[in-house]
Amino acid sequence: MSDASLQPHTSADTGEAGFGDFVALLKPRVMSLVVFTALVGVLVAPNPVHPFVVFTSILFIALGGGASGALNMWWDADIDRVMKRTQGRPIPSGKVAEGEALGIGMALSGIAVVMLGLAGNVFAGALLAFTIFFYVVIYTIWLKRWTPQNIVIGGAAGAFPPMIGWAVATGGISIESILMFAIIFMWTPPHFWALALFMNDDYTKAKVPMLTVTHGRKSTRNHILVYTLLLAPVALSISFTSIGGPIYFAVSAVLNFMFIWGAFGLWKRQEADAEADKYQSERKFFRLSLYYLFLHFTALLVQSAVGPTWGAIL
Ligand code: HEM
Numbered sequence: 445m446s447d448a449s450l451q452p453h454t455s456a457d458t459g460e461a462g463f464g465d466f467v468a469l470l471k472p473r474v475m476s477l478v479v480f481t482a483l484v485g486v487l488v489a490p491n492p493v494h495p496f497v498v499f500t501s502i503l504f505i506a507l508g509g510g511a512s513g514a515l516n517m518w519w520d521a522d523i524d525r526v527m528k529r530t531q532g533r534p535i536p537s538g539k540v541a542e543g544e545a546l547g548i549g550m551a552l553s554g555i556a557v558v559m560l561g562l563a564g565n566v567f568a569g570a571l572l573a574f575t576i577f578f579y580v581v582i583y584t585i586w587l588k589r590w591t592p593q594n595i596v597i598g599g600a601a602g603a604f605p606p607m608i609g610w611a612v613a614t615g616g617i618s619i620e621s622i623l624m625f626a627i628i629f630m631w632t633p634p635h636f637w638a639l640a641l642f643m644n645d646d647y648t649k650a651k652v653p654m655l656t657v658t659h660g661r662k663s664t665r666n667h668i669l670v671y672t673l674l675l676a677p678v679a680l681s682i683s684f685t686s687i688g689g690p691i692y693f694a695v696s697a698v699l700n701f702m703f704i705w706g707a708f709g710l711w712k713r714q715e716a717d718a719e720a721d722k723y724q725s726e727r728k729f730f731r732l733s734l735y736y737l738f739l740h741f742t743a744l745l746v747q748s749a750v751g752p753t754w755g756a757i758l
């Protein structure tokens with residue numbers, strides 16, 4: 445979760461793919477948080493799930509997430525060659541061929557969906573298939589190069605994993621899993637646009653119509669503030685469902701205060717000041733976004749493990 449990870453890879457380029465290059469194709473750092481939200485989805489659900497089913501289901505959700513990352517890198521190879529942040533990835537660096545990434549992505553997607561269908565249930569497998577489709581086809585192939593709303597709509601893909609986890613446990617959808625979806629859906633725009641504020645040159649060079657490129661940084665700062673304000677009631681509302689309670693509420697209240705405070709700070713910033721300090725506040729806000737989501741899902745886990753629920757208190 446450090447800025448160092450946002451720099452191009454610097455490992456010696458021998459042109460030969462090692463195991464690490466194939467792992468990098470699966471976007472493991474981003475997927476670690478994705479998979480964590482899925483794990484929380486399974487564990488906070490009302491039905492107890494056998495640990496073996498939890499383990500295998502999470503493994504296949506991780507595999508499906510990784511596969512979608514490989515397919516994203518296959519399609520975006522041209523963009524990744526142009527952007528500084530992504531030039532060191534396995535395809536642009538010449539370690540992995542585009543066809544290999546496509547093959548690996550398709551094969552792992554198929555395995556992950558079928559195996560989750562068997563290890564969990566058919567509904568969970570279908571949801572995973574839809575999520576992979578949404579990230580690869582709807583976001584990557586269609587929206588990303590077409591509209592600055594790309595990540596608002598496309599962000600839904602990243603919001604499905606806790607719903608998949610919940611589906612593994614319950615076989616269905618509920619208000620709780622919809623709200624876990626909603627928190628990630630509303631969080632994605634501030635998460636990504638903060639990064640776009642300090643990576644705008646990359647997107648401009650690659651001609652990707654991110655909001656910072658099409659509407660400028662000022663408008664992006666306004667958008668971040670609005671989404672952050674809308675996110676808070678969504679996040680807090682989970683407190684009052686069957687998976688919420690006072691621990692989650694307290695953690696969420698503090699995190700939302702910090703996130704809104706940070707968004708106001710970004711909103712007030714003059715571009716000249718941001719440029720002068722190399723976008724330090726924007727980088728800080730991006731890092732805060734990662735902690736925000738991680739700690740919300742951690743709080744859900746703690747709440748479900750130790751209680752007490754509101755019912756027990758009031
Ligand atoms: C469409 C939705 C999203 C977009 C466009 C997006 C974009 C990005 C970008 C461009 C980066 C930095 C580059 C990188 O490390 O490769 C990043 C980092 C990250 N994102 Fe997102 N993201 C999205 C959704 C999510 C979701 C749903 C999660 C987790 C639930 C997530 C977790 C992370 C994490 C953990 C990092 C840091 C990775 C690191 O330290 O290397 N992102 N995101």
Ligand SMILES: CC(C)=CCC/C(C)=C/CC/C(C)=C/COP(=O)(O)OP(=O)(O)O
Binds near residue numbers: 512
């Ligand atoms: C289980 C499952 C299938 C999960 C998928 C979860 C998902 C959609 C995560 C998206 C996160 C992500 C890496 C966005 C990057 O956008 P980008 O591709 O525009 O970023 P880039 O420029 O770094 O490639």
